[in-house]
Amino acid sequence: MTILTYVLAFLVAIGILVAVHEYGHFWMARRMGIKVLRFSIGFGRVLWSRTDSSGTEYAFSAIPLGGYVKLLDEREAPVDPALVSQAYNRKPVWRRILVLLAGPFANFLFAAVAYWILLVIGTPALKPVIGDVTADSIASRAGLQSGDAIVGVGGQAVATREGAILAILDRLMDGTPIGLEVVGEEGAGSRRELQLDIAGDRRALTEPGALMSGLGFEFWYPTVPTEVGKIVPGSPAEKAGVQLGDRVVAVGGTPVTDFQSMVKIVQPSPGKTLVFAIDRKGERVELPIEVQAQREGDRMVGRIGIQPVASLAVPDSMKTIERSGPGAAVGRAVEKTWAMSVLTVRMIWNVATGDVSVKNLSGPINIAEYAGFSARQGILSFLSFLAVVSVSLFVLNLLPIPVLDGGQIVYQLAELVKGSPLSERAQALGQQIGIVLLLMLMSFAFYNDLSRLFS
Secondary structure (H helix, E strand, O other): OHHHHHHHHHHHHHHHHHHHHHHHHHHHHHHOOOOEEEEEEEEEEEEEEEEOOOOOEEEEEEEEEEEEEEEOOOOOOOOOHHHHHHOHHHOOHHHHHHHHHHHHHHHHHHHHHHHHHHHHHOEEEEOOEEEEEOOOOHHHHHOOOOOOEEEEEOOEEOOOHHHHHHHHHHHHOOOOOEEEEEEOOOOHHHEEEEEEOOOOOOHHHHOOOOHHHHHOEEEOOOOOOOEEEEEOOOOHHHHHOOOOOOEEEEEOOEEOOOHHHHHHHHOOOOOOEEEEEEEEOOEEEEEEEEOEEEEEOOEEEEEOOEEEOOOOOOOHHHEEEEOOOHHHHHHHHHHHHHHHHHHHHHHHHHHHHOOOOHHHOOOHHHHHHHHHHHHHHOHHHHHHHHHHHHHHHHHHHOOOOOOOHHHHHHHHHHHHHHOOOOOHHHHHHHHHHHHHHHHHHHHHHHHHHHHHHHO
16 A cells, blocks of 8 residues: 555656646747647557647546647648648747746746745744754764754754755755854853864765764654553564563663664664563563564664654644745745755756765655655645655756757757757757766666665
């Protein structure tokens, strides 16, 4: 059922975002006086179609992994002389460029609308309050302390953990110290400025899951006692003889004082056998338990199948809601979409230059997992996921690669400068180069997916 959820969520996401992208091309083509022959969601054999009064066919096709808009073009097939004026190739260069730009900018607009909806409804989030700080780490040397709340990164105000992480990652790519503004537990009077000085390999911090541990701090989470409140049937814990009410006091010889500290030992240990020291009604019992490997997002983690008695209650003081009125949300939504676009461009550039780990490239497997996970969290989470992917499509489609919209725009600009279209040979060569580049990019992304899946 989990795999089915991931697949369905992925197909829904692709269907929505491709429909938005292709509708941008379709809408602009009609405004530019270009005849649209077909607007298809999916590729391959047509499963259903309808033709309107202008002769445009709307279709759903068998392979739901994309879509396309087919325009009237003399270079692709003979054109009725009466319709020649509506052919794409007969239109001025500036009109063709507008049609090409409309697809990516439809994705930008979709992301902005999604963020506007999230801001108007209100998105629950956690405040960026610091929990544990690792001794002799970048964070501890900077003076970051448990209980500090991050209120600014590099001069940019932040109010949520997601905002703080994205801002830190953005500054990390600058190659300069990362400035933090924090407020201590005492309140506004304890506001101070810190600098995270990162010496050595910054690229290692950009690997998935490495940023927080590399900097040496974690965000605050409520403390939960190690008393066992539930045991999963058939789990390693049940097989080893763990009982309800047992209190774990040590794992693998390391004392644990709360459930989180136990999880920190168990999660990185899939497949290992750890000795759990248990306080059972005042008697100490030691049980060897083989840690089970389970997938969580893009990595394998250890589980033994127990849950605590206490629930993970987060006090209201640690919660916040990102919310704006309908009018103010317009500016904030556009600003957030633009900021995400700039960050995506910087990430792509830094991956190309080797300053950011290539492991950040995600393929269809990882995207499907995120789609499924966000869908299971609710409609707002899924909408946020769609906004992020839509921003990525906006940026990626504007890259100057011939098989993408950005590459086709380069062709149109070359024609504008040259005074005539590029030769078929030059365009074919560009297409071949573009396909090779895309295949290389997809190969890296797919390799990363498989590495995460089997690591």
